[in-house]
Every structure is written in C-alpha cells, then in structure tokens.
Amino acid sequence: MSARIDITTITPLKAAPVLDQPLTEPLPARSGTKIVTPEWLLSLPKLDTDYPKLSWLDESHILYASPPMENKSKSTIELLNANTGEHKVLGEGSNPNPSPAGQWIAFTHGEKEAKQLWIMGHNGSNLKQLSHVQGGLGDYINYNFDFAWSPDSKQIALAHQPSFSYWEQKEPPKSTIDIIDIATGQSQQIASFDASIRNLSWVPNGRELLYMKERVGFYYMEEHDREWIQSLCLKDGHAYTLAEFEGLQQSLMPISSPDGQWVAFLYDADNPSFDNMPSLGLISNDSTNSDTLPLITRLTHEVKLYSPQWSPDSRRIYVLRDYGAYKQIYAVDAKTGELLQITHAPLNVGSYALSPDGSQLAWMGKDPQAKLIIRVASSNGHNVKDLAIISGVPDDMALSEVREIEWKVPDYPNPMRGILFMPLNYQAGTHYPLIVDIHGGGDGAGIYLYGGILVSTPLEWHMWTAKGYAVFVPEFRSSASFGSLAITRDDQREHDLVNCDIRDIEAGIDALIAEGIVDGDRLAAIGHSAGGRRVNWLLATTHRFRAVVSKEGWADEWIASLDEPPLKRTHIKFGGTPWEVPQNYLKNSALFHCHGATTPTLFLMGNPDLGGVDRYNTVHMLNNALKGQGVETEFVKYDDEGHLFEKPTTRRDVLERSIKWIDGHLGK
Structure with missing residues (x-):
C-alpha cells in the first residue's frame, strides 16, 4: 500500500472477526459512613486539562504528574521508586519528561498566559524557565504544544501554536518549532507551518525531528482534511514527507524505532476520511534518498489502537487498545502483527512506559471509583505490583460496585x-x-x-x-x-x-x-x-x-451542512452533498x-x-x-x-x- 492514502479508497462492507478480550473483574462496593452528595461533588477541583503522563527517569524511578485532588489545587511532579514504592514530591507542574541521560526533567508550569516550559534537576533542584512563548503554551499537550529531548540531552525541540477559536471561522495561526539549548537557554526557530504540529519526537540519529502535520479542512475553510507524517532535517531545514493522508487521521502518533529503521504509526486503513478505528502501520524511515513515498505495512486488523511505543530492541510495539469500557495495554510483534494482552484489570490506562532496558513496564490509569493507580510489572505483564493508589475520595466514603x-x-x-x-x-x-x-x-x-x-x-x-x-x-x-x-x-x-x-x-x-x-x-x-x-x-x-x-x-446535521463550507469528509459520511441527498442527512435528524x-x-x-x-x-x-x-x-x-x-x-x-x-x- 502506498504511503499516500486517498479519501476515496473503497473498503469492503463485510464483518471481519474482532479480537476477543475477556471481561474485567467487577470493582467491589466500598463501605463507609459518608456518601457522594451533590454538595461534595461541587467542591471538587475542576478537570485538569493535562492527563497525567508517566515515564522512567532511570531503571528504578518513575516520574509522573499527580493531578489536582480534593486536598490540593495544583498538579505536582512526583518521583516514585519502582522497587520500594517510596515517593518524593519534586514541585508543582505537569507533563514531566526526563532527559535521556536522566540528569534533567522538562515540564510545564503555570496557567493560561504564564504556562511555559521549564527544566529542573533530577532531584527537583535548579529550576529554570526555558520558553517565553507569548500568550503561553496553551491548555493541551499534543494539540497546542509538544516538546521532546534530543538523544544527547543537550537540546529540546518545542512545537507550539497559539490558541484559536475555531467557531470564529478565522484561519488558524501558524505553528512553529523551536530548538532550545539547555546550557545557554537560547532558543532558535527552525520551522513554521500553516498547519498544526503534533506528536513531536527526535529520530535516534539526532539529526532529524519526526512529527505529524495536520490541516483540518473546517479550520482553514477548505474542502479536504490533510495529514502528513514528516521528518525535518535540522541541518538544512528541509521537511521530508514519509506518509500523506487525504482525510482526518488525527491519531497518527508516529514514532521511530530505536534502531532508526522504521516509523510506527496509527491510521484507519478501512476508512481514510476519519480515524474511527486506528490500525498499526509501519513505514521505512529512509525517506531522504527517494522521490517516492515508502510503502505502508499494515500490522493489525479490526482492533482500535492508540499510543504506540517501541521496545528498546525494536522487536515489539506496545499500544493501548480501546475496547468497551477500558483501555488496556497490548504488545504487537513488529514482524507478524501478533497481539498479546498485557493488562487485564478494570482500569482505564491513560499512560504507560517501558523502562530504559525494556525489562519493566509501568502504567497509570483511572478506575470508575476515581482511583488513580500506578502499577509496574515485567514487560510481558507478569508480576504486577501496585506502586501508588491515589484515591479521589475520603477513606470513609461509600462507593458502589x-x-x-x-x-x-x-x-x-x-x-x-x-x-x-x-x-x-x-x-x-x-x-x-x-x-x-x-x-x-x-x-x-x-x-x-x-x-x-x-x-x-x-x-x-x-x-x-x-x-x-x-x-x-x-x-x-x-x-x-x-x-x-x-x-x-x-x-x-x-x-x-x-x-x-x-x-x-x-x-x-x-x-x-x-x-x-x-x-x-x-x-x-x-x-x-x-x-x-x-x-x-x-x-x-x-x-x-x-x-x-x-x-x-x-x-440535525442538514441545516448546518447547507451553511458551512463543503467538507469532503462530511460528503463521504452522508453519500453526497446536502442538496444531492438531503434524505441521508435527515435520516437521523x-x-x-x-x-x-x-x-x-x-x-x-x-x-x-x-x-x-x-x-x-x-x-x-x-x-x-x-x-x-x-x-x-x-x-x-x-x-x-x-x-x-x-x-x-x-x-x-x-x-x-x-x-x-x-x-x-x-x-x-
């Protein structure tokens, strides 16, 4: 399959087998003298826009952001010992990301216009503000901004786009990528785009950046949505396209294999117009020596996947599978596409990470009783151990099964x-x-x-x-x-x-x-x-x-579609324009x-x-x-x-x- 995917691709209309997944065990009821009341519910802090992200600082310590809770109003960055469970609060902030050498931790700090990129030492010392983006970085990582360490831990790449209100129907501002020198704090803009930049990372050779570029047609008053996987050469500033999609494939999440040979990503191979059910694909990472786009190898079928991560030996790709009530971690064989379920508990896994040597897997998730749980296991899912359980309610509050x-x-x-x-x-x-x-x-x-x-x-x-x-x-x-x-x-x-x-x-x-x-x-x-x-x-x-x-x-969708600019994705969904097939738009009105x-x-x-x-x-x-x-x-x-x-x-x-x-x- 070519790495340029056209929205008009025809897919078969037949049922294919879906990989079975066992039901989770019930969460038992919890007894207590108090109950959840409307008044108590209204006293809780509002939803934090940064979902807690987990990573390994070294082979023994896990880094994460603890969200606002009943007893604290700000997110805090915490360090957790994977062997003993001992934890240390390093300070306020969100989105902690350790340098490959483990010396520094990059993170975001502040709110609204004051939200910027900072670094601290691995023990929470030597805080230093790195970015000075006018108007702040915005609310959502991977949407308003993203950042990534260079392999040698000496630089950080920062992508950011000013917030905009899509309902105002004005063309969005440009996205920019800056390179920040850790020693000097100096920042240099190396690229700008009339598009959103997401899922930023470095290629292991340290000479290229990998990212997803997105133009949502509705935002730009265009008929077509477009997505690209590109690598940016830091030497000459040239952007090389590895894959191109005509359609809204907004969960591509490209990531290079540790050996630098492959890029894993997610795309809906059955419906190019929108990523309803992302499958796992592979493309060659050698794009600079060819005028043609590399071919896509599709690894999975009829499973809905997110958040790919490579094992250090480049043999497996870990993913989150969305199936019913909870997201679970799976490992995918990079050659055969065979899937192995790793987690099985009634926990919606939101973040996970492999230890640097690949022997351990840590993950963080929330359950329907509002517990935030951090667990660690061997990379095959065996020997599961709870490291931290952060309850969202007092110990004496009763909760249902x-x-x-x-x-x-x-x-x-x-x-x-x-x-x-x-x-x-x-x-x-x-x-x-x-x-x-x-x-x-x-x-x-x-x-x-x-x-x-x-x-x-x-x-x-x-x-x-x-x-x-x-x-x-x-x-x-x-x-x-x-x-x-x-x-x-x-x-x-x-x-x-x-x-x-x-x-x-x-x-x-x-x-x-x-x-x-x-x-x-x-x-x-x-x-x-x-x-x-x-x-x-x-x-x-x-x-x-x-x-x-x-x-x-x-x-109703018919009224809106008559007034808004033509959008190919909508026409695919309804089988034509609203004036050609009004009955299709009105069928579920x-x-x-x-x-x-x-x-x-x-x-x-x-x-x-x-x-x-x-x-x-x-x-x-x-x-x-x-x-x-x-x-x-x-x-x-x-x-x-x-x-x-x-x-x-x-x-x-x-x-x-x-x-x-x-x-x-x-x-x-």
Missing part, C-alpha cells in the same frame, strides 16, 4: 460492552430505576470516565447510585471498538449510525431488565455533546424513557422526526459564540417542536458558557436542575 458488562445486539455480529454502576447497598431481587449516561464524542469516540452533567469525574455516577439509581454507561458501535462494519455499513452506506447506537443502548437496557436489576418503567437518559445528539434522537423516536437531560448537543415524541426533556445549552456546539439553534427548534405537541420541556441557555460549563454557579445550577428533573419524573 462497578461491573463491566456485555450484551448481544440482533443486527450486529459482535457484542457491545459498557459499565454498570450498581445502586449503593444493592439488594438482589430488587428492580431499580436506571439512568443511562450516553457518552459524547462523534464516530470513533469511546467511553470517558466522567459523568455527563459536570463532565469531570466518575464520582458523579456514584452520586446517582447513592440516591438509589443504577447507572448504565454503554459503549456502542459508532465507537468502532467492535469492528469497522459500523462505519463502512451503518454509517457510510446506510447513513443510520445514530439510530444504530440507540438500538445498541436499548438492547443493553433490555438485557439489564431481563437480568432482574432494572425497573423497565423507570428509565432516564443523560447525554452531553454528541451524547446530547444521541439522546435527542432517543427522545424523538422512543417512548420508554420518563425523563431526558440533553446537554450541549444538537438535533431528531428535529425532522420528532412528531409523536412524548419524553419530558431538560435542555441545557451553552453560547455558540463561546464554543457551544449548536450554532444553528437546532435544539431550540426541537424544543419548540416538542412544546407544540404538548411535551413537557425546559430549555436553559447559559449565555456566559461555551461547550464545557466551567463557572461554579453554572455547574451548581445544571447539577441541581438535572437532579430535580430526573428525581421528579422517576418518582424519587
């Missing part, structure tokens, strides 16, 4: 999975009211371990279980965790993916009713963002729910299919001028259509909030309104 569950769907070859939070003090034989929290993110997105109202913590679900509800967090076919057929058939051929997701969710509810856990006459649903889009379709087309909370979603709807619905919306998703007011139109049919609704717009509600007064209001709405309609 959490189960990973699986159920069959009549029209799909592979079963679905999800998470079930049992009511606190669950009694077998009792049928409980159920809240279904439908996660956000569009096609290809998976479960996030935070509730749909505050969008910050899984403890939101324990608040509901403490009130006597069961909570069901389903995964569904549009995630692509269960195979590419959802995209190639249900989305791009049938244009019915939102409806298919709801069928998957209803099948899961039916399974819980059949098991005797749930009262089928007392159901409520919550959805945020694309989850709001899904519950809007649910309320328009089903009659089994007593209450819905729809937060920051939308109700809640706005155009809400006749006969009956479900009482609370709509909670932000301001599109501040990042709210519904720029065309389709939810307001849906609300009017429901009211016109006598359906009980409440529509609340927060003019001073965007997509994620951040002000304490707003967060309190949306939580209190949601509790009142669901309790009131489910008889609590």
Whole structure:
C-alpha cells in the first residue's frame, strides 16, 4: 500500500472477526459512613486539562504528574521508586519528561498566559524557565504544544501554536518549532507551518525531528482534511514527507524505532476520511534518498489502537487498545502483527512506559471509583505490583460496585460492552430505576470516565447510585471498538449510525431488565455533546424513557451542512452533498422526526459564540417542536458558557436542575 492514502479508497462492507478480550473483574462496593452528595461533588477541583503522563527517569524511578485532588489545587511532579514504592514530591507542574541521560526533567508550569516550559534537576533542584512563548503554551499537550529531548540531552525541540477559536471561522495561526539549548537557554526557530504540529519526537540519529502535520479542512475553510507524517532535517531545514493522508487521521502518533529503521504509526486503513478505528502501520524511515513515498505495512486488523511505543530492541510495539469500557495495554510483534494482552484489570490506562532496558513496564490509569493507580510489572505483564493508589475520595466514603458488562445486539455480529454502576447497598431481587449516561464524542469516540452533567469525574455516577439509581454507561458501535462494519455499513452506506447506537443502548437496557436489576418503567437518559445528539434522537423516536437531560448537543446535521463550507469528509459520511441527498442527512435528524415524541426533556445549552456546539439553534427548534405537541420541556441557555460549563454557579445550577428533573419524573 502506498504511503499516500486517498479519501476515496473503497473498503469492503463485510464483518471481519474482532479480537476477543475477556471481561474485567467487577470493582467491589466500598463501605463507609459518608456518601457522594451533590454538595461534595461541587467542591471538587475542576478537570485538569493535562492527563497525567508517566515515564522512567532511570531503571528504578518513575516520574509522573499527580493531578489536582480534593486536598490540593495544583498538579505536582512526583518521583516514585519502582522497587520500594517510596515517593518524593519534586514541585508543582505537569507533563514531566526526563532527559535521556536522566540528569534533567522538562515540564510545564503555570496557567493560561504564564504556562511555559521549564527544566529542573533530577532531584527537583535548579529550576529554570526555558520558553517565553507569548500568550503561553496553551491548555493541551499534543494539540497546542509538544516538546521532546534530543538523544544527547543537550537540546529540546518545542512545537507550539497559539490558541484559536475555531467557531470564529478565522484561519488558524501558524505553528512553529523551536530548538532550545539547555546550557545557554537560547532558543532558535527552525520551522513554521500553516498547519498544526503534533506528536513531536527526535529520530535516534539526532539529526532529524519526526512529527505529524495536520490541516483540518473546517479550520482553514477548505474542502479536504490533510495529514502528513514528516521528518525535518535540522541541518538544512528541509521537511521530508514519509506518509500523506487525504482525510482526518488525527491519531497518527508516529514514532521511530530505536534502531532508526522504521516509523510506527496509527491510521484507519478501512476508512481514510476519519480515524474511527486506528490500525498499526509501519513505514521505512529512509525517506531522504527517494522521490517516492515508502510503502505502508499494515500490522493489525479490526482492533482500535492508540499510543504506540517501541521496545528498546525494536522487536515489539506496545499500544493501548480501546475496547468497551477500558483501555488496556497490548504488545504487537513488529514482524507478524501478533497481539498479546498485557493488562487485564478494570482500569482505564491513560499512560504507560517501558523502562530504559525494556525489562519493566509501568502504567497509570483511572478506575470508575476515581482511583488513580500506578502499577509496574515485567514487560510481558507478569508480576504486577501496585506502586501508588491515589484515591479521589475520603477513606470513609461509600462507593458502589462497578461491573463491566456485555450484551448481544440482533443486527450486529459482535457484542457491545459498557459499565454498570450498581445502586449503593444493592439488594438482589430488587428492580431499580436506571439512568443511562450516553457518552459524547462523534464516530470513533469511546467511553470517558466522567459523568455527563459536570463532565469531570466518575464520582458523579456514584452520586446517582447513592440516591438509589443504577447507572448504565454503554459503549456502542459508532465507537468502532467492535469492528469497522459500523462505519463502512451503518454509517457510510446506510447513513443510520445514530439510530444504530440507540438500538445498541436499548438492547443493553433490555438485557439489564431481563437480568432482574432494572425497573423497565423507570428509565432516564443523560447525554452531553454528541451524547446530547444521541439522546435527542432517543427522545424523538422512543417512548420508554420518563425523563431526558440533553446537554450541549444538537438535533440535525442538514441545516448546518447547507451553511458551512463543503467538507469532503462530511460528503463521504452522508453519500453526497446536502442538496444531492438531503434524505441521508435527515435520516437521523431528531428535529425532522420528532412528531409523536412524548419524553419530558431538560435542555441545557451553552453560547455558540463561546464554543457551544449548536450554532444553528437546532435544539431550540426541537424544543419548540416538542412544546407544540404538548411535551413537557425546559430549555436553559447559559449565555456566559461555551461547550464545557466551567463557572461554579453554572455547574451548581445544571447539577441541581438535572437532579430535580430526573428525581421528579422517576418518582424519587
């Protein structure tokens, strides 16, 4: 396969086998004298934008950032002894990255405009600010900025792009790459791009940088999305293209093998227009001697992967697999593509790292009871040991049992999975009211371990279980965790993916009713963002729910597509332009299919001028259509909030309104 992938690539519309993965063991309930209350939930610090990253300082010490918790408001950089479990706080900061020689630690420090790149000694001494980027580095590593050490530990490459608001429809600012000398602190810009630069790293020879370059068509008022894997020669500043994609392959994550011969990366080989189900690919790293792009070797099929890392001997590639409720670590043979599951616990692994000699593997993850856990094992997953458990709740707080569950769907070859939070003090034989929290993110997105109202913590679900509800967090076919057929058939051929997701969710509810856990006459649903889009379709087309909370979603794609610049990715999804095939755009439109709807619905919306998703007011139109049919609704717009509600007064209001709405309609 050529390393230039065209968006019009045709893929087969047939089911392929999906690698099975055993269900995890349930998380047992935790007893205590306190419960999660709305007031306590609102007292927690807001979600940290930097997901904790873990790395090895040397063969014995693990470096990580501990996020804000109930008893501290800032992230702290901590050092953990892999042998003894002893830990030391080095100071405040995020995104710690040790130099290859282990002498220095680069990290980010500060907030907003003051957020910059710093270094410290391996013991936390000799702090020094390295970057002085005007306006700060931005909120998100790998999006607003990224940085990487040179192999000799003498320089850091820093890529950064000023923050911009895509909804303002102005061309994004350029990205730049700077080289910073550690000894002198001097910085030199070596390249700038009319594109975003992500996943920055050095090639082992120290003479080239490897990165992903991205132009999202919508941001640049262009029809096509484009992605590149490129290497930048530091001697002459020339950028060499290793792979090129016409489509939004935003999870490429290229990384060079330690021997310098190969570049591993992730791409959706079955759907070039969007990376719903990334597969692992390999290309040659020798691009400077050829006028043609290297061929891609595809290593995996029908597994959804992220975050590749090479073993030091270049024989294996470690990855995270997204399948149902949790991300787990796998090792992939670099020659055969054979996969070996390494982790198996009910833990959503977010960061992992191999020790410098490759003999040990450390990982960090969060579980549905809000514990941040750091574990270490041999590189094959044996001899697992907990090094740190950072609880998100006091020791005397009761939490519910959490189960990973699986159920069959009549029209799909592979079963679905999800998470079930049992009511606190669950009694077998009792049928409980159920809240279904439908996660956000569009096609290809998976479960996030935070509730749909505050969008910050899984403890939101324990608040509901403490009130006597069961909570069901389903995964569904549009995630692509269960195979590419959802995209190639249900989305791009049938244009019915939102409806298919709801069928998957209803099948899961039916399974819980059949098991005797749930009262089928007392159901409520919550959805945020694309989850709001899904519950809007649910309320328009089903009659089994007593209450819905729809937060920051939308109700139709046809109206928006008529006004926005043509986008090839959208035309692929719907089989043509909105004027050629309007029926495809309208097929899952809640706005155009809400006749006969009956479900009482609370709509909670932000301001599109501040990042709210519904720029065309389709939810307001849906609300009017429901009211016109006598359906009980409440529509609340927060003019001073965007997509994620951040002000304490707003967060309190949306939580209190949601509790009142669901309790009131489910008889609590």
